[in-house]
Amino acid sequence: xxxxxxxxxxxxxxxxxxxxxxxxxxxxxxxxxxxxxxxxxxxxxxxxxxxxxxxxxxxxxxxxxxxxxxxxxxxxxxxxxxxxxxxxxxxxxxxxxxxxxxxxxxxxxxxxxxxxxxxxxxxxxxxxxxxxxxxxxxxxxxxxxxxxxxxxxxxxxxxxxxxxxxxxxxxxxxxxxxxxxxxxxxxxxxxxxxxxxxxxxxxxxxxxxxxxxxxxxxxxxxxxxxxxxxxxxxxxxxxxxxxxxxxxxxxxxxxxxxxxxxxxxxxxxxxxxxxxxxxxxxxxxxxxxxx
Ligand SMILES: CC(C)(COP(=O)(O)OP(=O)(O)OC[C@H]1O[C@@H](n2cnc3c(N)ncnc32)[C@H](O)[C@@H]1OP(=O)(O)O)[C@@H](O)C(=O)NCCC(=O)NCCS
Numbered sequence: 628x629x630x631x632x633x634x635x636x637x638x639x640x641x642x643x644x645x646x647x648x649x650x651x652x653x654x655x656x657x658x659x660x661x662x663x664x665x666x667x668x669x670x671x672x673x674x675x676x677x678x679x680x681x682x683x684x685x686x687x688x689x690x691x692x693x694x695x696x697x698x699x700x701x702x703x704x705x706x707x708x709x710x711x712x713x714x715x716x717x718x719x720x721x722x723x724x725x726x727x728x729x730x731x732x733x734x735x736x737x738x739x740x741x742x743x744x745x746x747x748x749x750x751x752x753x754x755x756x757x758x759x760x761x762x763x764x765x766x767x768x769x770x771x772x773x774x775x776x777x778x779x780x781x782x783x784x785x786x787x788x789x790x791x792x793x794x795x796x797x798x799x800x801x802x803x804x805x806x807x808x809x810x811x812x813x814x815x816x817x818x819x820x821x822x823x824x825x826x827x828x829x830x831x832x833x834x835x836x837x838x839x840x841x842x843x844x845x846x847x848x849x850x851x852x853x854x855x856x857x858x859x860x861x862x863x864x865x866x867x868x869x870x871x872x873x874x875x876x877x878x879x880x881x882x883x884x885x886x887x888x889x890x891x892x893x894x895x896x897x898x899x900x901x902x903x904x905x906x907x908x909x910x911x912x913x914x915x916x917x918x
Contacts, residue, residue: 631655637663641792641901642715643671653683661711670712671899676705684709693895696914697870700832706897706912718898718909724877728911731887762854763814769858772811772823777801779820780811787841792901795839811839812858814851822851826859826871833869835859840875840882853885860889864917871917874900877909886913 631651637644644664649656653674660672673692674684677699681691689707698704710716718724763769772780777798785796794800805811808830814822822842826835837859842851860871875882877896887893891913899907 633660635660635663637667637669638792639667641671641907642669643673643900644669646672646674648675653680654687657684657687661709664711670710670715672709672711673897673900674707674709675699676707678703678705681705681707691895692897693912694914695834695872695912696892696894697916698829698832698834698872701869706895708897710898715899715907718896720878720909724896724909724911727877727880727883728893730880731883731893763851766817767821767851768815769854770813770815771862772805772813774802774805776811776813776820777805780813780823783820783823783843784839784841787843789904790902790906792903793839810859810862812855812862814842814855816846821846822855824852824855824859826863828863828866828868830866830868833867835863835868835871837871837873837886840885847881852882853889856885856889860915860917869916869918870914872912872914874910874912876903877911883911883913889915891915 631649631653633649633656634647635644636647644660644667646656646660663669664672672689674689675698676684684707685691687709689709691705692708693706695704695706708716780801781796781798784791788795801811804827808828810826810828812824813820823839824837824841825839826837828835837856840852840855842849863871873886873891874897875886877883892915893911894914895912897910897912900910901908
């Protein structure tokens with residue numbers, strides 16, 4: 628590839644190649660990516676593209692599936708995909724997933740209207756001061772996870788997800804990521820962990836992905852995940868992050884409604900993007916600018 632370079636991740640679990648960055652002409656990289664996909668039996672190639680270069684993957688037959696606002700140091704990132712295996716590009720539950728989005732939007736959600744509130748939180752100071760603002764019933768406590776929680780968290784994630792794109796069921800993985808670039812927050816009810824969420828931080832670009840959301844079955848629908856998302860946003864805001872986004876399961880009403888009602892904007896859907904639940908699932912993109 629003379630003059631052209633790409634930073635790629637070969638994701639065997641999700642059977643896809645992710646191009647995180649490229650320099651030089653995309654046309655020169657495209658053939659190599661296709662050959663690599665064939666050799667490694669990867670079914671999807673996904674390219675994270677800055678706005679000024681979007682035409683390049685498009686010319687090579689890639690389709691734009693969505694945008695992550697503010698992902699590239701404040702600039703939007705356009706996500707282009709190509710499917711080496713045709714069936715991987717077919718969304719099997721499109722109508723139901725469209726209905727989930729319609730329900731989110733018709734209630735006036737998904738318009739980023741609440742992002743002002745999140746801006747206010749920056750003036751609240753540290754996590755300790757923000758704690759007072761959390762509106763959970765008395766027997767619930769929301770706090771950042773610590774290393775001693777990792778074993779219980781791994782067990783809960785393992786019960787909550789049959790498959791998951793990252794090894795959340797492994798205590799060692801949780802400890803390692805907790806120690807580096809992932810913030811885990813949790814809700815306890817009388818000392819038992821009942822709800823979890825995390826933020827994967829890209830400090831260089833000031834952008835974070837809110838992910839790994841789980842509430843145990845008996846505690847669902849009580850607003851716990853929303854409180855966790857709000858708390859993570861506040862913490863990120865205090866740390867100087869400019870934007871957050873999530874890639875969430877397109878068929879799950881609860882998680883889409885949670886992000887929509889917190890002022891996130893719906894910006895696309897990644898078809899059969901990762902293995903979660905019982906197989907490959909479509910993931911919706913929701914974004915919010917914190918400042
Ligand atoms: C998705 C999940 C995390 C939501 O957690 P939760 O604590 O029950 O969420 P909340 O109570 O904060 O609810 C958020 C919103 O969704 C609504 N909601 C929750 N579950 C819902 C459901 N099954 N159907 C429709 N709406 C639902 C709530 O009423 C609330 O709406 P509001 O903003 O109008 O108040 C939980 O259902 C879960 O753990 N699911 C399995 C794991 C999973 O799929 N995680 C998502 C990975 S992307």
